[in-house]
Amino acid sequence: MDWAGKTLGIDFGTSNSAAGVCVGGAPYLIPIEQGAQTLPTSVFFGAGSKEMAMGSVANRALIAGEEGRYMRALKSVLGTSLMGEARMFLGKSMTFYDIIGLFLAQVKACAEVQCRQSFEYALSGRPVRFHSADPERDARAQADLTECYARAGFKGVRYVFEPEAAALATQAQSGQGLSLIVDIGGGTSDFSVFRMGDGVEVLASSGIRMGGTNFDKRLSVDHVMPLLGKGALIRKEMGKETLPTPNSMFQKLATWEQIPFMYAGDVKRDVARMQRLAVDPVPLDRLYTVLDMELGHEVAFAVEAGKIRANEADAQINLSVIHKGLGAPLSHADMAASLREEVEEIRIGALETFKMATCRADDITRIIFVGGSSLLKPVQEVMAQTCPSAELAYADAFTAVIDGLALGSADPMRYGRAPA
Template sequence: MNALGIDFGTSNSAAGVLVNDKPFLIEVEAGEKTLPTAVFFPQNSAEMRIGSAANRALIQGEEGRYMRALKSVLGTSLMHEKRRIMGAEMTISDIIARFLEVLKTRAEAQCYTTFERALSGRPVRFHSKDEGRNTQALADLTECYLKAGFKEVSFMPEPEAAALASHARQDGSLGLVVDIGGGTSDFTVFRKQAGTQEILASHGVRLGGTHFDKRLSVRHVMPLLGKDSLIGKEFGEGALAAPSAIFQDLATWEKIPFLYTQQTRLAMAKLGKLALEPVLFSRLLTVLTEELGHEVAFAVERAKILVNQEDRSDARIDMKMIEAGLFAVMSDQSMADSLAEYGADIRDAVKETLVLAGVSEAQIEQVVFVGGSSLMSIVDDGMRAVFPAAEFLYSEAFTGVVDGLAIAASRQS
């Protein structure tokens, strides 16, 4: 019985099997081989929509609860907290399981078979430093697959899957996969020869496009909603900076839905009354009351992708959904300044991968890029500096990992 290869990504997911020695990717939604890892629960309904249908519901302003980037919750305490979502009690673990179950059902309908086993990708590290959380995250994801109806699940590091699918040379030279996704950056040093693949080392850090979005939002958008503004003291003279946690959470994809509580709205309304610039807090309250956090995050993500294009020097982050005419401007320079530290972190992680593999920069002859955020120029520029002489290969950014999982899954059968 075949195993189904599944790339459950922070931002996008895909599934595939091997057919005639080639990866066959499931049409996970109409006409598409990947779908956004997003869910939407419409109000007064037991239905759950996933992927682009969930995104559409959000964009069209349908009443309900939207969630994205749930992979980032694996290994955290939010995972197993019961929440009331549109009248039903559920945990994030239940929601991820239901998402995976839909992928399983769609794959089975297209392959005319039942998949009892899954080969899932996993980031090398879900959490950069905390070993306990890392182990917990894998246990959490395993539980989700079992709840989704798979009898068995095994895992393969995502960059190792991408290495397998890559068209790197088969001559024994060394290659490096650089997979910068939505939630993590993952690296593998490998060598291909005569149809076999040797893995010298894999390494990863919890850093990806969603962290870029967060930093860009905190720097460009959150100040317009009250971040860093002054709050008068309730008793006595003077003022203090507004507490920053709410702005950090509002800029964090997976945390946005947890802010839509009466308690948070009341706390922010109270701050607004004491604020020296109440207009900023009235915008924040609009975001919390009208549940506009994801729309703001999408506006930031869109601007990031626009500014990253070579011929663009800036972009507007449109916030007219909060207030007519409201926008922030993100320039090449302000984006580069905001993300410089992350570029350095990625370079450091690559160097650490080489240390783990016991090889030098000069020995890497090919660098294979995977993941949507590998399209960011800070990644490209950083890698050019580390590997000036290497050949750069651009595999399919969004399907390199699932292709490899489909290949590896067939070898398990």
């Protein structure tokens, strides 16, 4: 097998994906969408359509309220039992293997047209852990992704840990001493401790399943779901007793990849019953509207946008998609308070990496932040406190990983690991 010149670097991210190759020793990112270096990892199956829309086109179809099924955070499904569940799309039965395979196939086809060559192999990023503390499920997630690459038409795939790809891309920023990559994306937080020797010398990499989609979920559960009936009291059919609404419903509605499952008929029937028996029907009316009009993803986008605004200044989560004028205030302090547990898990994840590298937090001389969620101030603050001797450096949050994979695609045997 000769992979040279036929390998495409692919960062299949929870929120954003990208593809690239190495040209003259530098990364070249292929604009899968015109004028952009990355594309949203989202898909849309329009009702009656024969094609799957993806990226910004899928997002626009959702926002325009087109009839069909929208999905985001597909990467979070790898390694779970949902992968093999079949549903009807494009007039045929499809699983998540087919959907992710189709996404990757379209990335491949687009890259081939633009580069005027075929790509038979992929050098793919992967989080250090798809699933924290569950090696079996983690192995299954990589096997699932390998199957998706095969369905996309790649003859082979090799993997690079995402923070190690970022280390490769940002080595010029690392200077002397020990550097730490902190890559906080949409689905995972990944860390690599490295130093420059004969190239990048990685001492240890580690990671946890925790990212921006978890932040969105927490902020939604804390600040939006109470407006939709979380904690609301429902009368029993008989007698005067009341019970709070089931929490699991709100957890699901706040989780990007589970939103479509909330539109099932039996869920709507349950909510309609609760609406009838609610002590205060207003929040349950809103919940019913969200399910009936399939607004779950719009709500999740509103939470995400509110999070990004609240990172800079006190803000609001704009819920006018549910009801004109509806909003949930979100101050910077409220956001930081809601995300305390998540940020603490990230700190512990970094400490675990130092243990594996047999170094101390104090030995880190530079932290290089990558990944969209590393822009979050509470994350930067906790890392700066944890490594008091470190200088803080900021690589391009959204492209450092694909830059490294593009560089590595020139020599996939050296940089990539074969799937187990």
